[in-house]
Amino acid sequence: MTDVHQRIPVPDGMRDVLPVEAGELSALERALSTVFASYGYRPVQTPLLELSDVLDRAQDEGVGRAYRLFDDQGRVLVLRPDLTIPIARLIATRMADEPGPLRVSYNARAVQPPSAGTGQGAERRQAGIELCGPGGPEDDAEVIAALSSALAAAGLPGARVAIGSVALVDAVLRAVNAGPEATDALWRALRGRSMVAWRSEARAVKGVKGRLRTLLDALPTLRGGVEVLDRIAAAAPAAAAECARLARTVDLVTAQGMPAPMIDLGVMRDWSYYSGIVIEAYAPGVSAPVAVGGRYDGLGARFGRARAAVGVAVTLELLHHAVGGPEGLEPAGVVVVGGLDDRVTAAAMLRATGVPVVAVPAKQRDVEAFAVADGRRFVARPVKAGWRVVDVIDGTTTTVASLEEGPWT
Amino acid sequence: MDLRICVPRGALFEESVEALSAAGLPIEPLVNLGRKLIVECPGGPTYITTRPSDVPVYVESGAADLGIVGLDVLLERQPDVYELLDLGFGGCRMVWATQAGEDPAHAAIERFGVVRVATKYVNVAEAWFEETGRKAEIVKVNGSVELAPLVDLADGIVDLVATGTTLRENGLVEREQIFASSARLIANRASHKLESEAVDELVRRFAERAR
Numbered sequence: 001m002t003d004v005h006q007r008i009p010v011p012d013g014m015r016d017v018l019p020v021e022a023g024e025l026s027a028l029e030r031a032l033s034t035v036f037a038s039y040g041y042r043p044v045q046t047p048l049l050e051l052s053d054v055l056d057r058a059q060d061e062g063v064g065r066a067y068r069l070f071d072d073q074g075r076v077l078v079l080r081p082d083l084t085i086p087i088a089r090l091i092a093t094r095m096a097d098e099p100g101p102l103r104v105s106y107n108a109r110a111v112q113p114p115s116a117g118t119g120q121g122a123e124r125r126q127a128g129i130e131l132c133g134p135g136g137p138e139d140d141a142e143v144i145a146a147l148s149s150a151l152a153a154a155g156l157p158g159a160r161v162a163i164g165s166v167a168l169v170d171a172v173l174r175a176v177n178a179g180p181e182a183t184d185a186l187w188r189a190l191r192g193r194s195m196v197a198w199r200s201e202a203r204a205v206k207g208v209k210g211r212l213r214t215l216l217d218a219l220p221t222l223r224g225g226v227e228v229l230d231r232i233a234a235a236a237p238a239a240a241a242e243c244a245r246l247a248r249t250v251d252l253v254t255a256q257g258m259p260a261p262m263i264d265l266g267v268m269r270d271w272s273y274y275s276g277i278v279i280e281a282y283a284p285g286v287s288a289p290v291a292v293g294g295r296y297d298g299l300g301a302r303f304g305r306a307r308a309a310v311g312v313a314v315t316l317e318l319l320h321h322a323v324g325g326p327e328g329l330e331p332a333g334v335v336v337v338g339g340l341d342d343r344v345t346a347a348a349m350l351r352a353t354g355v356p357v358v359a360v361p362a363k364q365r366d367v368e369a370f371a372v373a374d375g376r377r378f379v380a381r382p383v384k385a386g387w388r389v390v391d392v393i394d395g396t397t398t399t400v401a402s403l404e405e406g407p408w409t
Numbered sequence: 410m411d412l413r414i415c416v417p418r419g420a421l422f423e424e425s426v427e428a429l430s431a432a433g434l435p436i437e438p439l440v441n442l443g444r445k446l447i448v449e450c451p452g453g454p455t456y457i458t459t460r461p462s463d464v465p466v467y468v469e470s471g472a473a474d475l476g477i478v479g480l481d482v483l484l485e486r487q488p489d490v491y492e493l494l495d496l497g498f499g500g501c502r503m504v505w506a507t508q509a510g511e512d513p514a515h516a517a518i519e520r521f522g523v524v525r526v527a528t529k530y531v532n533v534a535e536a537w538f539e540e541t542g543r544k545a546e547i548v549k550v551n552g553s554v555e556l557a558p559l560v561d562l563a564d565g566i567v568d569l570v571a572t573g574t575t576l577r578e579n580g581l582v583e584r585e586q587i588f589a590s591s592a593r594l595i596a597n598r599a600s601h602k603l604e605s606e607a608v609d610e611l612v613r614r615f616a617e618r619a620r
Contacts (some may be wrong), residue, residue, distance in 0.1 A: 162602045194492040196593060221493075221612075223605060264602065266491065281600040287471025289598065290491075 013114035013122030019144060019375065024324070025125065025316055027341065028154050029107050032127040032314055035150035039142065041105035041129045045085035052076035057302045058085040059272045065113055081112040082271070083126050083313060084296065091132060094305035098121050100307065101133035111128055121317065128293070128313030135308025137245045140277045141252030147281060147312045148258040154314075154321035156283055159290065161259070162223075164267030164278045164292070165246055169219065171239035172232070176216050178205040190220055190268050211235035223264035232265075251275065273299045274289055279312050283322035290318040331377040331393060334408060335370065338362035338382055346382075350403040412454045412600075415473035417461035424498040425477045430594075432614040465490060465595065473602035475608065480590040481569050485530045488572050489519055492594040493612050499592035503533060506576050507565035507587040508558050514583060517564045520541060525564045527557030534567040537587050555579040 010016070015026065033043070049069075049292055055078050056062035066081040080086050083106055095102060108396050114122045129146060133139040144161060151159040169190065173183050182205050189197035202217045215222075215235035222228050225328060229243040246263060261343050267278050276295030276344045283290045293312025299308040339347030339359030351357040360367060373393045379390045386401040400406050416425050416439065425587045430436045438448035439456050449455045457473050465488035465611075468476040476490075481503055483492065499540060509516055517524045527548045531553065538545035548563050555575055557563040570576055594615060601608055 095436070192492075193490065196492050196495045219615055221609075223609075262602065262605065264605070266601075280602070282602045284603060285471070285599055287469065287599055289602075 001285060002393045011122070015121060015123075021320070023375075024322055026231060028316055028319055028323070029125070030153040031126055032108060032150045033105065035153045036105040036127075036129050036146060039103065039129075039146045041103040041131075041146075044087070044104045044106055045088060046080070046083070046106070047091050048079065049077045049088070050080055050086060052078040054089065054303075055080070055085055058088070058299060061272065063088075065109055077108075079111045080108075080360055083108055083128060083295075084130070084271070084273075084311060087128075087130050087297070088296070088299040088309065089303045091307065091309070092129070092164060092300045092305040099141075101131065102307075103129065103131050107131045125204055125316035126313040127316060128311060129312035130177040132300075132307045132309045134211060135295075135310075137249040138252060139296060139308070139310050140249045140257070141309050144249070144253050144279060145256040145258045147279070147293070147314070148253070149316065151281060151283075151291065151319070154319060156290070156319065158259075159281045159283055161279065161281045162264040162267050163246065163249070163261045163280075164263075164265050165236070165242055165275050165276060166268070166278060168232070168239055168242040168246065169265060171242050171256065172215065172236045174210065175236045175238040176205060176208055190266070191272075193266065193268070195221055195266070220266040221269075223262060223266065225260065226263065228263045228265075244362075246277065257386045267336060269294060272371050273302075277310065281312075283319070286318050286322045288315075288318060290315060290322055294386065331372075331375050332356060333368055333376045334378040334380050334403075334406065335360055335374070335376050336380050336390075336403070337364060337367055343382055346375050346403050350406075355406075355408045367375070378406065378408065412475060412604060413473045414454045415457045415459060415464050415467045415478075416478035417464050417477060417479075419461050421479060421499045422433040422458075422478060425592065426494075428477070428496055428498065428618065431618040432611060434611075439522060440577040462486070462496070462526050468595050468597050471597050471599060474597050475611070476595045477508060477592055478591055478595055479569075480588065481530065481533070483593060483595070484588070485533050486596075490502065490598065491601045492593050493596055493601075493608075494594040494615050496594055496615065499590070500588050501569050501571040502562060502583075503530065503587040503590055504570055504576075504583045505567050505587060506539065506570075506581045506583045509580050509582045513558075513564045516585070518572060525562075526567055527554055527563035527565075529554060530567055530569075533587065537567065537585075541585075543598065555581060564613065 053067055063081055067079040069077050071077055071088045084356050086107060110124050110126055111122055114120045131139050131143055143386040148161060162257060170371055183203060185201045186198060187293055188294050190405060191310060199217060208216055212235055213233060226247045231248050233240040233243040250260050267280050269278055273296045275297045278294040281290040281291035291312055295310040297308045300309060333356030335358045336347045337360055339357060340361045342362045347357050347359050379392060380387045385399055387403055389398050389406050398407060427493050435450040435453040438439060438450055447457050455477050457467060459467055461479060462482050463476040464476040465486045467473040469488040479499055514524045523544045523546050524546060525546050526534050526545045527550050529551060531547050531549050534547050550557060554566045554568045558565055559579060596608055
């Protein structure tokens with residue numbers, strides 16, 4: 001036993017993952033990856049640490065809050081606070097010569113210092129995809145469909161997906177022509193998710209009348225089906241192209257048999273590199289979006305190779321909260337008594353047939369208790385007639401001549 | 410509708426209940442709350458009552474779908490939530506106040522390069538002095554903030570005032586208004602999307618009342 005008075009902490013926001021959770025997280029990761037692979041996304045990996053001045057190129061304001069350290073030459077390194085930026089760097093540099101379309105996926109952890117007092121963790125396990133294609137609504141729709149079907153495969157069939165658009169809001173604001181300061185203030189209100197600040201900034205904009213005025217005042221609160229887009233296009237003809245694009249995206253998603261995403265112009269990301277559609281997915285019982293993403297056509301150019309790109313990432317911890325463990329993670333495997341010493345050969349042969357075998361010494365005590373604690377279903381003991389097998393879940397006992405004949409499946 | 414609504418106890422409580430009632434929500438259990446912290450209305454929302462400064466935590470974490478909270482708390486805590494409506498009640502001002510007579514803050518800046526500020530609103534105070542180009546040393550106190558300048562714990566205070574009576578009684582004068590505050594309706598990010606119909610309907614009714 002550990003001395004409880006001795007404190008052995010890990011850093012703020014960091015935590016360990018024990019076997020049950022780790023098993024469930026990897027099962028979720030597999031479910032998502034399998035779907036992503038079925039759309040042709042190929043896994044890539046980026047380094048844990050990046051050069052700070054390289055990642056900071058992603059946005060005018062840099063990457064913001066992150067863990068940073070120095071290397072032995074005094075260069076500032078940053079622990080990736082986000083995966084989109086490193087993936088964009090990888091695609092723009094290492095895959096610059098590939099003609100595309102490019103489809104890549106990743107399973108990686110992003111790390112960002114937690115805000116004090118919120119109880120949020122610093123690490124997020126992200127399973128995501130990125131599509132660099134022609135850049136039309138077809139690409140956006142594929143990413144949304146892949147997200148929906150991946151979430152369904154992971155046990156979240158009814159996830160609600162909401163989409164907004166930076167480009168659409170931008171088109172409306174251009175039509176309004178509020179001047180740079182007011183426009184900045186409106187963007188700040190939107191990114192800060194304050195409808196109140198938006199309304200007060202919008203009302204301060206002079207010279208806007210009629211339907212455009214009504215649209216401007218209410219823009220971030222507009223949501224619903226594609227009919228919302230018709231209203232926007234009618235009030236702001238300059239935004240009609242973006243409205244048509246979003247409507248086409250929704251059509252293409254539903255044509256693939258996926259639920260229609262909700263249009264919601266209040267959906268906005270904190271990162272300023274987004275340039276088009278913005279995607280969020282929500283699950284009941286989870287306080288933040290389980291998946292976020294969008295289009296960022298300007299990001300590649302900041303790393304030397306412009307390419308239209310759209311992507312989305314699922315945060316595994318949040319998905320895990322929503323669905324718990326996927327099906328099929330009941331206790332499994334056999335504890336073979338003597339498998340570690342007297343009966344190694346028998347244990348090895350059973351293991352070779354694909355059954356998980358936990359080997360313990362012939363003299364191991366309390367084997368049943370160990371099997372339960374370790375999440376195993378069966379205990380097998382050598383007896384004269386072969387093996388006596390106890391099912392630790394229902395308590396039944398059977399005797400088999402050889403381990404291969406056991407009730408394992 | 411099974412929304413969970415976080416209602417602040419204290420100064421905003423009465424008017425919050427009135428606003429909820431005017432928006433057509435059942436409020437009977439809230440009126441007869443007693444010491445209960447959480448009450449469920451059959452066929453209506455569940456109300457969670459907390460300290461005003463805790464409302465954003467409950468809403469951000471999803472323990473409540475919606476909440477009523479002063480702008481002062483929002484600006485201090487900076488929660489990641491949707492701020493949907495200005496409910497129009499609970500009006501007050503966040504101010505910078507020092508002792509009457511010659512403002513001691515000027516001398517402090519000139520002679521020590523720093524002004525000492527006592528406040529409950531650490532983040533608001535820090536941001537205000539930073540924006541106005543002054544260096545502030547923040548002293549966090551939890552109550553009776555007006556005391557601090559009187560016993561030279563600080564040069565002045567950043568605090569919320571409604572009428573200004575407490576300031577006057579303690580010989581303090583308002584030097585700068587930082588912002589005007591009022592009660593806001595906030596929503597959890599996921600609830601705002603998952604319960605979009607119920608949330609939008611409620612916002613519409615609140616807005617009608619405010620008008």
